[in-house]
Amino acid sequence: MTLRLYDSQQRALVDFVPLVEGKVGVYVCGPTVQSSPHIGHLRSALAYDQLRRWFSYSGYDVTYVRNVTDIDDKILINAESSGEEWWRLAYRVELEFTAAYNAIGVMPPSYEPRATASIPEMIEIIGRLVDAGHAYAAADGSGDVYFDTLSWPKYGELTHQKLDDMAPAADSDPRGKHDVRDFALWKGHKAGEPLTAAWQSPWGAGRPGWHIECSAMSTKYLGTQFDIHGGGLDLRFPHHENELAQSHAAGDPFANYWLHNGLVSVSGQKMSKSLGNSVFAAELLASARPLVIRYFLGANHYRSTLEYHDGALAEAEAALGRIEGFLERAVRRLDGTRFASETVELVPDEFREAMNDDLSVPQALGVLHETVRAGNAALDSEDFAEAARLLGQVYAMTSVLGINPLDSHWSAGENSSMASALGSLVERLLEDRETARKARDFATADRIRDELAQVGITIEDTPSGAHWSFDG
Secondary structure, X not given: OOOEXXXXXXXXXXXXXXXXXXXXXXXXXXXXXXXXXXXXXXXXXXXXXXXXXXXXXXOOEEEEEEOEEOOOHHHHHHHHHHOOOHHHHHHHHHHHHHHHHHHOOOOOOOEXXXXXXXXXXXXXXXXXXXXXXXXXXXXXXXXXXXXXXXXXXXXXXXXOOOHHHOXXXXXXXXXXXXXXXXXXXXXXXXXXOOHHHOEOOOOOOEEEOHHHHHHHHHHHHHOOEEEEEEEEHHHHHHHHHHHHHHHHHOOOOEEEEEEEEOOEEEOOEEOOXXXXXXXXXXXXXXXOOHHHHHHHHHXXXXXXXXXXXXXXXXXXXXXXXXXXXXXXXXXXXXXXXXXXXXXXXXXXXXXHHHHHEOOOHHHHHHHHHHHHHHHHHHHHOOOXXXXXXXXXXXXXXXXXXXXXXXXXXXXXXXXXXXXXXHHHHHHHHHHHHHHHXXXXXXXXXXXXXXXXXXXOEEEEEEOOEEEEXXXX
């Protein structure tokens, strides 16, 4: 069966045909490292990790690029609020993301470029857009450069919107724009901004707009045309729409397929800062084994909304426990028999069909659990040849999904790195709590303490600062 994926631009399931046979290039929008990672970041990273693993199992040579946006308005604002250098904040938060990704078994990307390392490429693309009449420097002398949306009739082709229906671009001061929907390609340096956050360009010192960063980084590492561009559903507009418009207007074919993963809701509500219901990675990792968290985050279809609620992790623990129980039992029963060496790690056809159907992991997990049930029945009847065959299938399926409990990543040898990841994330939450206390925002400080307590982490306030311990 040919792999079929849901292309957001075509709004349809389509056959995946790679640009180069046997190879696939994937670019995924990574984090803007302004603040600590939350469950939505982990869910998105895991969805594309599953895609990448399936491509690799299917025989593709995968080049997987996930960027780090390390210069952005929000980074500068948060750094000013915390009283630290913007680049220090960005790197500190980047390490938090890396620790969280590692904890749940997300494979490192082939390349992980930072935006600040691709400024020349961004300036080059902006220059092409200006020369082609699709971008202009603001007449007010601010040094800002904007994409001229009216000059590009195809603007809106990704999200199928008409220009008249679009909201004004809110990424910069509108006074220098020809049209309120024009978006910033380059932001001139403003008084009060750190000099370290400005680079020289033909339009004066400044920094790139958010959207141009990904156009430059994706094509730098994958070429001007590549296979797949992915990201969260919340990035379709304006971010991905603007990426597509500016890249095509600059003459680059850009991505052949656009994939978007669904968002996260918490107890039936959309997760958002305004509602105060964000579930941070540190909280999540403190509440269950990382393997259980990975199972939970990856059990839904990647395009669906993931519902986080009380009991969700317990359900994942129970489901994973059935898999672990069979693996441990089968390995023990087959040990010392000739069948132990006869396991062949090959996914069954039904699993392959599910994964080739737009990465239908829920159906694939159904096949996995049915195989576990059949494997236990084979062990009950002492049909060791059948048990060995099914054990090989379970090995293969869990390895593809990254949830094989016997994999070295989840073994005891990984406990120290898991503890390190948990520690760094909890320490970050304690820093947030201390900042809130200093600002006399006691409601936020108490909320952080209570949420940590709910997952077994006790905070002790001492003259030398807050200390924590895990009692779960």
